[in-house]
Amino acid sequence: MFAFILRRALQAVLVMLVIGLIGFSIQSNIGDPIRPLVGERVTPEERAEMAEKLGLNDPFLVQYGRFIKNAAQGDLGISFIYKKPCTEVILKHAPATLELVFGAALIIVFVSLPLGIYTALKPRTILSKCIMGFSTLGVSIPVFLTGIMLIYIFAVTLGWLPSYGRGETVDLFGNGYWNSGMLTIDGIKHLILPCLSLASIMLPLYIRLIRSEMMEVLETEYIKYSWAKGLSPMRIWLVHAFKNTLLPVITVFGLQIGIMFAFTILTETVFQWQGMGFMFLEAVQRADIALLNAYLVVVATVFVMVNTLVDIFYGLINPTVRITGTK
Amino acid sequence: MAHLLEIHDLDVQFALRNGSITALKDINLTLEKGEKLGLVGESGAGKSVTGFAIINLISKPGYISKGRITFDGEEISALSDEKMRRIRGDKITMIFQDPMMTLNPVFKIGTQMIETLQAHRKISKSDARKIALDKLRKVQIPSPEQRLQQYPHELSGGMRQRIIIAIALLTDPSLIIADEPTTALDVTIQAEIMDLLQELCESDNMSLILITHDLAVVSQVTEKIVVMYAGKIIESGLTHEVIANPQHPYTTGLIKSIPGIIKPGEKLEQIPGMMPTLTKIPPGCAFNPRCNLREDICVKVTPELEEKAAGRLVACHMVKGK
């Protein structure tokens, strides 16, 4: 078991180093690292001096090493737009995205599981067919369109929910780092539409996944054996079949975290949500290379960590994986 | 005296996209308490379907289209799902072929055993655990406490099958249906498992239906034998009599192809051709294309299962009765 965890962790570190390399190459080749620090009106001599001081004339590997060291300590450079350390900027924008993703994840779990199980157990009812029909529709609607349509219906036409922004937030730690929208009614109202949009793109996927996995599991010998043992249908479906279905679904979920992140960029744009995605786009539009790069590194790290954790978690609950250490 | 199990004129059909296929036709058999019956035939002959039909667990799209099954005086073929569930796994238990595929890989052995007991009895977990340990010892598994905590893939094939047998014994059933219990096991283990099964049935006076294509095993373990071909019974009688003196040409061919029964030096014979698939059953006697006794009538008229000697039923035109 330990060997398994170790191996996965090493793999993760390797991937992160590679990503760091890519990020750093981008940074050193595009854009001007001095710009955020000084401004426009600077003489060539002063620039050269700055360059020397910052060690910009050192060989590539040395600069890369410095970059990694700094990154490991949390220093990812200075943002051109905000004139503050990138790490700080990202940390301040992160909670908004996290709350969004969390809300969407809740919706996904609580909706896709029952619907997926139901359509697997009773595939021919009208309700099942409707659900599957909706899911095909859902997969065909890009996330930003869902957002726009939700805004149009609920905000513009019906006026029930707000159409942009986070609403009233509460400063959780008193230092401006975590402004949570989940503690006020207004904040929650603002969360509803964006979370629904974000969830909408993944929901159909999960319903179908759970349904198809469960249908496969229901055909296995051991489920047939459970029937022969005379176990109650509830137990067979909700304990046996469910656990066997859950395992592959969890792996997929882990893989999908990355896609969720990508979709937050779209959702945050539609709802003017001041999260990391929004920040990323700003960085792109205003050519803030350092921030862009920092974003890349952070997201990649989170991503790799989540994947590794999911792998390890999977190994914990699926006993057959532990012994061989492979899938 | 009422039989323990009686299958009466059973037909099973499979409903497919373009029509129905008959998988079983006119199956009749009886079983007494403590009796061991062998259900023999090639793959596809319908033996497993018969086994599943008894506990009404035929895979969709199969269904019982005709006939009646009575168990312990009660007609079970028409029971509701809920009532049938109480009999399945309780009074009638089943042993499947491949223990690796039968045990759920993500649950511990203990869980899978205890849940079976709790599904049929109001019993606490610790009491159920005691019974489980008791049965594990009965099937001669070493360190039973440890086994309860293990997962199926951590055990050998023979051990797994013993556990399946133990599970089948948990509720002290009246009838065990064993569907090819040793086919997926190593040859060396096969004999052990069969011996164990036989012992257990005899010591607890349990009935056994042994579904297999292995005539050698049947001849050692069972008292009655039923031979199936293409969904029908073609011969049935007492095991030692049928093996010593087979009447139906198919049965004769089967016996002649067993290495153990034929004396050394004699040639092993083979029945030419193959058993037809259910969609392509020849007219008349289903066996006629492969039969060396075939005559005109065999191609035109389907032979009925008739008593040709005391206690012996044969479905063949060429076999003269009393």
Next chain:
Amino acid sequence: MKQSLRKFKESYFLYSFKRDKVAMASFVALVFFLLLALTAPLISPMNPYDANNIDIMNSEIPPAWNDMGMDEFPLGTDNMGRDMLSTMLYGLRTSIIIGLGAVSLQATIGILMGLSAGYLGGRMDALLMRIADIQFSFPYLMVAILISAIFQLTFGIGRYEELAVPLLIVIIGFAEWPMYARTIRASVMGEKRKEYVEAAKVIGLSRPVIMIRHVLPNSLTSLLVISTIQVANAVMSEAALSFLGLGMPTTKPSLGSLIRSGFDYIFSGSWWITIFPGILLILFVLVINLLGDWLRDVLNPKLYKG
């Protein structure tokens, strides 16, 4: 050729297709969309890319059935004064070109890599699959956004506009090849062990020939199925990129960029700028998905409908 045609006509494939109303309707719709896109320059009332045709005074005119609408702009105009119908048709065309182009690229790369990995096995296989894994673990939308952003920054907006279409094809194409590679590799590994490959080897056919002529056709079914999904994905990705401003520029709008420009106007009442292209996009992708679903059901022998 005649024989193959006859075999096709009698095949289960066609039979199942004719019986499934949804599949037939989707197919008809798809052909319709393709025709629209193909003939866009011919049937559009005007050419939305030609700056001469656009009069900013015409902006934000509602659809013709509205009181304030005008007949020459059946679906209204956008914020720059372009006719919605024409722009949508051209946009559809661009989306389809990018979608098909990207998928062709993905398929080519993916198939080559997958075939090699599957057939050659060993180190080649491990290496290629490692690369695919790393790429797979990265959400491709993000990669696409990043690459697009970098290109815009390095080349500047002007140059970018010229290169937009091929660039998008390349970006989306490169992003998703692992999908194809994995599928075909799995297929190849399955086929590899079959007897006809042994037979071909015995006859003396060389590896590449065996791969292309024998193994590939058998993997075709899985490829077909993912192709439909991938085309839908590619179209949606392009729309997403355009919506973010990283795809097609606003002077040569695709459906995505139309939706983007219309978004700001949804609050001021000019809903048609976003809603119409939105509906068109949804319908198009829906049709592809429905066909893909049907294909998957038909080509998968495991599923019993009895």
